Structures are given as C-alpha cells and as structure tokens.
Amino acid sequence: MSSPSTRRLLKESSDLHKNPSPYFTAAPISDTNLHDWHFTLAGPPSPSPYAQGLYHGRITFPATYPLRPPSFRFLTPSGRFEVNREICLSISGHHEETWQPAWGQGQVGGMEGSDELRREYARLSLGWSCRECGVGNLEAMRELWGVCLERGIEVEDEIAAVGGSAGVDAGVEGQRETVEAEAEAAAPASEGGCCSCWK
Numbered sequence: 001m002s003s004p005s006t007r008r009l010l011k012e013s014s015d016l017h018k019n020p021s022p023y024f025t026a027a028p029i030s031d032t033n034l035h036d037w038h039f040t041l042a043g044p045p046s047p048s049p050y051a052q053g054l055y056h057g058r059i060t061f062p063a064t065y066p067l068r069p070p071s072f073r074f075l076t077p078s079g080r081f082e083v084n085r086e087i088c089l090s091i092s093g094h095h096e097e098t099w100q101p102a103w104g105q106g107q108v109g110g111m112e113g114s115d116e117l118r119r120e121y122a123r124l125s126l127g128w129s130c131r132e133c134g135v136g137n138l139e140a141m142r143e144l145w146g147v148c149l150e151r152g153i154e155v156e157d158e159i160a161a162v163g164g165s166a167g168v169d170a171g172v173e174g175q176r177e178t179v180e181a182e183a184e185a186a187a188p189a190s191e192g193g194c195c196s197c198w199k
C-alpha cells in the first residue's frame with residue numbers, strides 16, 4: 001500500500017490542501033485509490049473564450065508515478081478538449097500556471113470549436129456536475145474561493161464574479177441542445193495517440 005508512488009500522491013494531495021489555488025482544485029476520488037483524481041479548473045482570463053468557465057476532469061496516475069506522467073481527461077465540454085478522451089499535456093502537476101498553455105492550439109485531443117461555441121460552453125459549465133464524483137463545478141469552486149479568502153489568498157475579481165449574475169439561469173438550459181448539436185459537428189483537430197511530450 002505504501003509504495004513510493006502512493007506516498008508521493010499522499011504528499012501532493014496534502015500540499016494542495018495546505019496551499020490552495022483559487023484556480024485549481026483536485027483530489028483523489030476515493031481513499032482507497034490514490035491514483036485516480038478528479039479536478040476542477042477555472043478557464044484562463046479574458047479575452048479567452050474559456051474565461052469564467054469552470055472545467056472538471058480526471059487525472060490518472062500510473063503505478064510508476066512520478067517516473068511516468070499522469071494522463072488527463074476533461075469531462076466538462078469546453079469546445080477545446082474532447083470529452084473523456086486522453087489529452088496530451090506537458091504539465092507536471094497542480095499549479096494553475098502550468099495549465100495555461102494547454103488552452104492554446106494544437107494538442108492531441110483538441111478540437112476546433114468556434115469561439116462562440118466555446119463561450120457558450122463556458123457559460124454552461126457553471127451548471128455542470130460530475131456524474132462520477134458528484135462534484136458541481138460552481139459549488140466546488142465557491143467552496144475553494146471561500147477557503148482562499150479565509151487564508152488571505154487573493155482571488156481575482158474576474159474569477160470571484162463567476163456565477164454571480166449571468167450563467168446559471170433558466171435560459172441556459174434551453175441553449176444546451178443547440179450547443180450539443182453544434183459540438184457534434186465540430187470535428188476533432190487531430191487523430192492518433194498521445195505524444196511523448198512529458199518533460
């Protein structure tokens with residue numbers, strides 16, 4: 001049970017807990033399997049089409065972690081990453097800065113949605129919750145921002161305003177079908193397996 005991999009993951013989980021970021025939260029989905037985590041991530045700032053969106057996904061750590069990298073999947077539709085498909089991210093862990101390049105172009109598992117579609121998904125993402133772990137994006141992040149504020153960690157205005165006025169209202173539900181149809185039409189940007197871009 002106490003393999004180097006497990007000890008490392010326990011430490012990372014505890015570090016993340018001790019030093020919370022207002023942009024990113026992640027935890028193992030059960031106490032018995034530390035190699036399967038779910039995360040919730042705030043989109044990059046404006047003018048990004050993902051600004052004020054919240055995205056949930058899965059991190060799978062191999063038994064040989066940290067010698068081998070974890071793999072990532074997004075579960076919340078974004079118009080950027082295919083849902084529940086392994087994506088190639090050359091990030092090493094849990095700091096939000098390392099996520100920023102992932103929103104750029106060209107990753108395996110990326111897709112070509114229009115900015116309009118991506119903005120629509122960003123709005124819809126606030127009402128999204130995970131069927132597997134039961135976490136709601138907005139609830140999870142609000143809890144996190146509460147913790148950050150208590151500890152004197154700055155939460156930028158744009159982030160703190162997420163879900164404040166627009167977004168999670170009745171109008172959003174009605175738009176969902178349109179967006180899903182449009183999303184199906186958006187073809188994946190690339191094919192093939194994950195590259196070995198782990199650094």
Ligand SMILES: [Zn+2]
Nearest residue numbers: 038130132133
């Ligand atoms: Zn989840």
